[in-house]
Amino acid sequence: MRESLSESVISASGLVKRFGRTRALDGLDLLVRAGEVHGFLGPNGAGKSTTIRALLGQLRLDGGQLGPGALGRVELEALDQLVAATDIASSLETGEQVDALASGQPRPQHRVAGDVCQVGVHPHRVAHRVETEDLYSKGNRQKVALIAALSSGAPLLVLDEPTSGLDPLMEEAFQTTIRELRSEGATVLLSSHILDEVEELCDRVTIIRAGRTVSTGSLDDLRAGTRTTIRATTSAVIAGIEGYAATVESVGGLVHTTLSVGREDVARAVTVVAAAGPSALVVRPPSLDELFLGHYGETA
Numbered sequence: 001m002r003e004s005l006s007e008s009v010i011s012a013s014g015l016v017k018r019f020g021r022t023r024a025l026d027g028l029d030l031l032v033r034a035g036e037v038h039g040f041l042g043p044n045g046a047g048k049s050t051t052i053r054a055l056l057g058q059l060r061l062d063g064g065q066l067g068p069g070a071l072g073r074v075e076l077e078a079l080d081q082l083v084a085a086t087d088i089a090s091s092l093e094t095g096e097q098v099d100a101l102a103s104g105q106p107r108p109q110h111r112v113a114g115d116v117c118q119v120g121v122h123p124h125r126v127a128h129r130v131e132t133e134d135l136y137s138k139g140n141r142q143k144v145a146l147i148a149a150l151s152s153g154a155p156l157l158v159l160d161e162p163t164s165g166l167d168p169l170m171e172e173a174f175q176t177t178i179r180e181l182r183s184e185g186a187t188v189l190l191s192s193h194i195l196d197e198v199e200e201l202c203d204r205v206t207i208i209r210a211g212r213t214v215s216t217g218s219l220d221d222l223r224a225g226t227r228t229t230i231r232a233t234t235s236a237v238i239a240g241i242e243g244y245a246a247t248v249e250s251v252g253g254l255v256h257t258t259l260s261v262g263r264e265d266v267a268r269a270v271t272v273v274a275a276a277g278p279s280a281l282v283v284r285p286p287s288l289d290e291l292f293l294g295h296y297g298e299t300a
Helices: 048-055 076-081 090-094 096-102 138-150 168-183 195-201 219-223 263-274 288-296
Strands: 008-019 022-033 037-041 063-066 156-160 187-191 204-209 212-217 227-234 245-251 254-262 280-284
Touching: 008 048, 008 187, 022 037, 022 048, 022 063, 022 187, 022 204, 037 048, 037 195, 048 156, 048 187, 138 156, 138 168, 168 187, 168 195, 187 195, 195 288, 204 219, 204 288, 212 219, 219 288, 227 263, 254 263, 263 280
Parallel strands: 022 212, 037 187, 037 204, 156 187
Antiparallel strands: 008 022, 008 063, 204 212, 227 254, 227 280, 245 254
């Protein structure tokens, strides 16, 4: 059954944008449900930032529809609080969100603002000096802008490569906060090249290529039709694996077996392998990296 558009926060259909002879968007579709963290994936030049700019009204589309529930229909108050859109670092230059953070203006209950000192950026150093180019490194400017965005209390956050160049401590704080925001009903569109981050945080994922949507759904949906890898270490060759695609290698008196099975065969194959009493057993579904490269293998 088709999802009701009333359940979506962003609803874009058939978006087209041309820059001269280049079609940056070529019929792209994007549906982001209320209350989800939605991953937006594609290599450089795929159209991610162009899509975000179009959703935010920063450029005029040549075709397509932003239907009911699209970003353009979100209340203006939410958009006023929306930071970290097409260039989170440059959003710092306006100073608006960061000045509010530095001046001690009350923020929502999220603890991100309280974590500023822990990640090496003290809010009082920001006040009235936010546009001084040599005050902060690019990484620290990124931190302050991200903190301001996540502390805004906006019901919708559009984040384009938000943790690019940040240290692991800030990345961990970012992931924790995104989970908190989602639990409170916020919606996040997350464009990122860090596939582990997307796999960890996102409820659903849209993969785009050359301005078009090539796949969208939950990770389970995207893994449909893919194969799971089963690796086992035993003292003898495993009986009953003849019907599976398998490689077997004997090293130092141990047998290392790798099976590649369809989703429908995983339970049965694991039962067969477990019956051999393996000293090590790993069952691994295809990662987001592999799903991504499945769509971009020849051009990645």
